[in-house]
Amino acid sequence: MFSRHTIVNAGYRSTNYWVVSAGKSRFLVDIGWPGTMPAMRANLSRIGVPLDEFRYALATHYHIDHAGLGQEFKNAGVPLLVLESQVAAIPRMKNHVKPADKYLEITTNGNTIIRFAESRSLLASLGLSGEILATPGHSDDSVSVLLDDGSVFTGDLPPVALAGENAAVAESWRVLREHGATRIYPGHGPIRPLTA
Ligand SMILES: [Zn+2]
Secondary structure, three states, rough: OOOOOEEEEOOOOOOOOEEEEEEEEEEEEEEOOOOHHHHHHHHHHHHOOOOHHHHEEOOOOOOOOHHHHHHHHHOOOOOOOEEEHHHHHOOHHHHOOOOHHOOOOOOOOOEEEHHHHHHHHHHHHHHOOEEEOOOOOOOOOOOEHHHHHEEEEOOOOOHHHHOOOOOHHHHHHHHHHHHHOEEEOOOOOOOEOOOO
């Protein structure tokens, strides 16, 4: 039913932007630093991914290194996929940028807002087998995309060893493990196994 997906990193400036593809049906996980659309376009071009093949872009959470180009992607025709737990975080983005960042504010217009329970059917419509789970800890609005082969895009969910008193982090990892996650595609740094 599902063709095998591919995962390619279009990242720059120490941040990973994952292009998940089922054939030419593309899904972008994390959406660039503010004001860096030329760098993003250059990287997508280098890896042979036309911008107009993206069906959706998703931010694992609304911090500027992960969602900075959300509006630019919308303006280029790529809808922004927003989970129910992320809606309130979007307008707060502008509080964390300086004018020099050239952040184009993400409007409420045209965003595709879904419940977690709807995520499996949405991903299936892209040819991807998986789901999107709430994984708070780094921030309340953090989500992870978990594919059924165990690949999981975790944004900035910190390793448990670095979580300190933050119980939400351990709980989020427990949920991911319980749902079959085995290979972590983080927002920063290399791909790594999820050890039990
Ligand atoms: Zn980050």
